[in-house]
Amino acid sequence: MTILAAGLMIAGTAFLLVAAIGVIRLPDPLQRMHSATKAGTLGCALLLIGVMIHDDSGADRIGWMNILFLLLTLPVGAQMLARATYVSGTRLEGIADDPLDGELDRATEPVEP
Amino acid sequence: MTAPLRRIRAGIVLTGIFLWDLVAASCDVARIVLSPRMRTSPRIVVVPIALTRPAAIALFAYFVSLTPGSTCLHVSRDRTRLFVHILDTDDDAATIARFKSHFERWIAELLE
Amino acid sequence: MTILYAAIGSGIVACALYMILSRNLVRMLLGLSLLATGANILLFLAGHTRSQQPPIIADGARALTNGPDPMIQALILTAIVIGFALTVMLAVLVLRAWRSEASIDARDVGTAEDLGPPRQRDPADV
């Protein structure tokens, strides 16, 4: 059991680190978001499961709820941020044709000064 | 199959698909991020929605977004199209088809 | 560790003070908020804490043993909330100032002291 817990924790942490590297390396905000929210979620979840396996002091309920809340909030937050990113006119890399053009108002200049 | 049972089945299937997608796509992201010559081909694609209930549409968008590599950018005001940002794809049609078969179908079973 | 925390707390305070000295009222406001944060680190050190245990009595125990100083945590908690209230209150004021002066530059927001030049007044004119 301990080995499983340790493995899950290492994997989770690794995913978190990868996600963080993605946030640094990926070229535009929308791409970084994929890395941050999804890989981050998975990493957190794995880490928490590992902790729960290791710890039998009654943290299970809280741990699972913790995972649930992460799963609930991060994607919704990501969607909102994604749209806001688009709308606020941030430059996006590699998007050739934009089907949203005409569907959503987009700032011509980025909001960032 | 009775409606409740169908829903339960749909729920289980969705969870399974979702977990698999989460792990698989996270690994994809990891691969992309860690590759020395990091190359992505991001796209914004339009996914037509066959669902009608707002909750169902929201769930669809949620699943699309929860899967690494894709995020729902916008739901059209008439709720017929989903605009999805995809981190790395070469084939729009295949991606759309995957969304519809993986998620939309089972969400329809679950909620419609 | 203690020295590091002290340095970091003091450093945050220094940065905050630097921001407070700006003429942009929102920067000043952010600086004051940051000041409270930096101060809290310094406060934390007043507890001489080296334990990572929470100040919560474990199930079954009747007293806290080997825990950190709970008193200083209670004080910091109070300080955090008060700092928050003050920050937000200042935000409200800045927003009102912006509404009336259309500027957040402290040089433009000076109506309180803008009483015109003191009237020249002859002491013999009574």
Place this chain on the structure above:
Amino acid sequence: MSDAVLLILPVLLPFAGATLALVLRRHAGLATATGIATTALLTLASLALFLRATDGDPLPATVFGGWPQGFGIGFSASLPGVLLVPVVAVVTLATAIYALADIGPRRRRAGYDALTLAMVGAVNGAFLTDDLFNLYVWFELALLAALGLLTIDRRSAQIDGAIRYAAFAMLAATFILIGVAMVYGITGTLEVRSAAQAFADRPTDAATAIAAALLLGGFVLKSGLVPFHLWLPASYHTAPTTVAAVFAGLLTKMGFFALLLIFVGVFGVTGGGAGQLVPLFGVIAAATMLVCIAGALAQTDMRRLLAYHVIAQVGYMMAGLALATREGVAAAVFYMVHSIIVQANLFLGAGLIRRSSGSWDLTRTGGLMRREPLFALLFAVPVLSLAGIPPFSGFWAKMIVIRASLDGGMAWLGAVALFTGLLTIVSMTTFWSDACWKQSRSATQRRLPTSGLVAMALLSGTTVAIGLAPGWLWALAERSAQTLAGLS
């Protein structure tokens, strides 16, 4: 009434009143009634506490929550706290009466009553508490309530003044907070007696030196002492009259009280870790007196003029503290009592002058001697008292400070006080002459409200009473100094 109840009332009553006023805020009349009733009860309760605390039979301290001494927050029924509480109540009562004419339904609905009561409760809390962190909390409460009162009309000058005030006060609050926490970190206690004990037993170290400097700076700012006074003349004058009167009476004195408590009570002025700061006190006091009396002389706007006088007076108190003698501390306490009443009264008077002549500017006021002789008489009391003319309270206050300077071997400080006194006479007599004596140069000539005159009569009467029987107050002030010094 049990002693424990008596001790909590000066704080609990205003807070309960504030809560009720908040509930009733939409009904201006009911809010007014709440304010007045609470203030009247507060006055009675404060007097009762004062009488009980000074009747010879010692009144035990109360620790809230029923915890042993030192393990909870306590209120001590000792001087000078119990002396200041009734003074606060009298000023509050007078301003509440004055407010009947000055504070209309709009301001009431904006929370005037709740804010004032909260502030008074905070001031009383600061005067009574035995706990340094608790002191900090009361300062914050008083600050926020003051900001609320300052901006009650939402005028842009008020907003600006409030920003200036708030920026300074938040800086001060942080310094104070760190200072208090350091006292805790050094001594392991926040209770003034134990902290004083701990400081008395240990040599000065760097932490104590820094903590003392932080507390000094923070409370110097709160007291409006030079050079940290700049916020006060930048903000006080924007407040409505009644509010400015409460501020002038209470807020800076609250700050100065904290200086007394910390530098006499905790550190012990002549040593215990803060001795190296004491020489600065005299410089601060002298600079405050001179800079602020100059500020007053430069003004013709009554509110700004009085705002400067408010600080100049704190300079006298600081002079008392600077002497680091028991007599000096007693002088400071005496001066506080005098100043709280007189400053509030002056602002009330200024408000009535404005009401009658339509201007805050002294070059446009006048004629009140003829139109409102009673007012001219009532107003002369605080004017002469501030100017230090006998037999009003200010004469004794000033005399005691100068005498203490001589006895304390700092005659130069007494000389500065004397010189400031001269300029105060010039300023105040011109003020009275401009307001009451000279002909009115304005078209507006409104009658003065009775409530305003009643309020002033209350305060002027107190000033005269102190002036005619100063020995009684002096005895209390001496006992206060003894109590404070006994802490360390």
Place this chain on the structure above:
Amino acid sequence: MTGMQTLSAGLSVILAIALVLAAWRMVRGPSFADRFIALDMLTAVAVGFAAVTTVLTGRSEFLDIGLSLALINFVATAAFAVFLELRKGRK
């Protein structure tokens, strides 16, 4: 120190590196969206810290914090997204 605690201490260093990376993005931007994406990343890292601290101390109280953190930071993200959308129309 048990083996798991040693592991946790090591993992916390990796988490710290992730934190530094996310913080770097937060400080550098360049767009506002980037900074908030970094906040989401930070949320995940903070929950991770809560988890390893639980192991390090053997006290589950720290997990409570992670629980609330997800919800709390969601509100910040939402507020910021709404801000960006509303802000676009104004200079």
Place this chain on the structure above:
Amino acid sequence: MFAILLLSLVGACLVPLIARVVGRGAGLLIALFPAGLFAAFVSMAPVVERGWVTGEGRLWATGLGADATLRLDGFSFLFCLLVTGIGALVIVYAGGYLTDKSRTERTRFFTLILLFLTAMLGTVLAENLLLLLVFWEATSILSFLLVGFDSKSARSRRAALMALQVTAFGGLMLLAAVLMIGHVLGTYSMATAVDRASEIAASPYGNAIVACILIAAFTKSAQFPFHFWLPNAMQAPTPASAFLHSATMVKLGIYLLARFEPVFASVPWGRTSVITIACLTMLLAAVQALRAEGFKSALAYSTVASLGILTLLVGLDGPTATVAMVGFLLAHAMYKAALFFCAGSVLHATGLYSLRAMGGLVRFLPFTALACVGASLSMAGIPPFIGFISKEFLFQAQLESSWEIVPLAIAVIVNAVMVGVAGVITLRPFFLGHGKVDAVKHGETLSLVAPPLVLALAGLFISLDPEWITRVALRPAVAAVFGQAVEVKLEVWHGITPMLLLSGVVVGTGALIVGFWKPIHLRLRAVDRFDTLAVERLWEASLRAMIGTARALTGLVQHGDLRRYLLVVVAGMAALMLWSLAGAGVLPRLPDIEPVRIAPAVVALVGLAGAIAAARATSLLGAMITAGLTGFAIAITFLMNGAPDLALTQFSVEALVVVLLTALLLAVPLASPPTRNVAMRRRDAAVAVGVGVLLFAGIVDMTAGGGSSAASDYYARMSYVAAYGHNVVNVILVDFRGFDTLGETLVIAVAAVLARSLLKSRDSDTATSPPPEVHFAFATTARGFAWLLFAASLVILWRGHDQPGGGFVGGLVASLALAIVALAYGVARAERALRVDPLTLVAIGMALALASGLPALATGSPYLTHLWWEPGGWLPKLGTTMIFDLGVYMVVLGAVLALLFGLQREAAR
């Protein structure tokens, strides 16, 4: 004696009310009161002859050194007689003089005069120096009110203020002197001070004491360079001038000098200064008296000259000088008051001011003319009037004293001028220049002529039969001043003496002056150097300069630039800490080095990096986010150092700050162009870093000191046992230190009131702007998230006593729930969802928190003593702390929402 003083005070307040009822005769009736006092004093004469009597030393303010000890000796007695006697005449005269004034004004005048009379009596009777000071200042204030009695006139007000400011300056000097004497001797007794004069002079304060006393006396008695207020003070109604500014008040300076003669004589420069000043004053006043155009102003300058003579006499040593001083004091009071009465009558009758415009008034004012002649002869020192005797003594005193010839010469000249002035003011208005005045507005009345006649005749009778006055008043007075009995013999005829010769010279010169008055007068007037040299202008110029300096200084300090204000505070703080550290002369100790835990160290460094980034950020949003990063990192730091409650609270606060500040940033420009140049930024950074370094030193030293807290140990032990809570921090917050929390709760409540007052938008009750368009996913799920957050907040509240959480953070989380609603559906919807006004929530919460401590009071325990109820079984234990925490929760929730809704509404406008 005390009774007399008290009676006088009460009478001053009550007796003038007669004037409200009685019209013309009021003066005569009221005058009975001072006359009665006069009689009372006269009846005490036998006692005074035997020595002096001490009044009752009432316990007044003994701790302050002030007691109500009075002392009536010969010198005081003389003053008392003058004050009450002349006071009675003044009131009689005023009754006739003030016929034009309304009853209110006359009442006011009589009140002021009687109050002044009381103050005078008090001053001369006071044995305690502080008591003397009290009355001394009272005379200044009353003089101020009387000079400015006609407040409509700007000249009056100006003169009054000038008089007050000069005499109050003197008063302060007297205060200084008294306090220094008290410091040196340990007592405020005047008698002791005089007895121990040499001790005073020998003390380090000796010179200062003498200087202060001299200045006080010179201001009051209008000596150079403070003489200028007196002629200006003639703006007072003439009866007041007669009383205050010639007969009584201005002599208080002389009184003081005479009392303290032993003191100032003990310092080497004492007598010289007094005599020098006296001579300067006499000369200057003499010239000005000749230049004076008006009746009253000529009298005023002659008064100044007379005061100079008195000062000179005090300054001279030897018993004769004292005799001369006492005699001249009496004589001058009588004849000068009479002359003022005459001047007043002329003014009253003609309304004319200038001496040159008058003439031939003897036809209209015959009795006044008679009185004027009598008084003038006395002033001129013509035998057999009393003035002659006093002048003889003057010359004798000078000849006998050890002084050189200069003062004598000056005295001769001045006395000649006095003769001249006396002649001019008698001859010109009354007897010369017939036809200049054809008619008068008012004729003579008994009230107007009786007082001057009485005084003029008294001057004559006293000199003809000086025995009574010498015995009753003069001899005791001289004895009191000189310190031992002196044989005083007043005689009109001494035989041919040097003094008589000098008198002859004086009268002769005086006659010449009378003859050539007009040319001399015009010639002197042409020389305007006297105007430019007038100290009056110097005084006003210095006032002006002072106000100019004040204004410049204030402009320099209070410049209005908030940045520089705050820089003063920050730099001042650094300076204070540096001073304190350097003054204590200690170096910070270093704590034991512990192994660095890498992860927490990195996290904390990220916090610092965030702060640095915030300080350097060029956009406000960037600054907000990076400052938030610091908060976030610090929260994780708390988490990793055993402070879960702090972490939770810090996280919640950071999130809320983002929510609230984004609302603010919606409205204001995000770009934050530099507002300071590079040099300013460098300086700011240096100062800020300085504060940081000093703080660091203090904190490090504190941690090196180690320490433990008895209170913390107690809480750790007792939290569960006595307060039923596992979470010690929460137990401290709600129980051990619940009183702090109560205050903090009020802080938050007040913030809410402030927000409501400032932000309540006008259209808050009507339709609001449409809800923002948000992402579909958010719009669909926000409600669910809100419920989730709300549920979480309740859990946090409920478990707070045992687990991380509690009312504060619960309230914060609950407010986040409604923040979500507001973000997704608009503020109006969120407000509806809340159902109650946030402020009502705040009020209820406050009521709960406050009330939770009340039940304990009923059981006799201190406030906020929490009561617990353990029902047993599966039911949880219940305590009043829960009510308290619930109150906190509600206040926080309501307050944050009030702030949030207000900000969002205002920002969206």
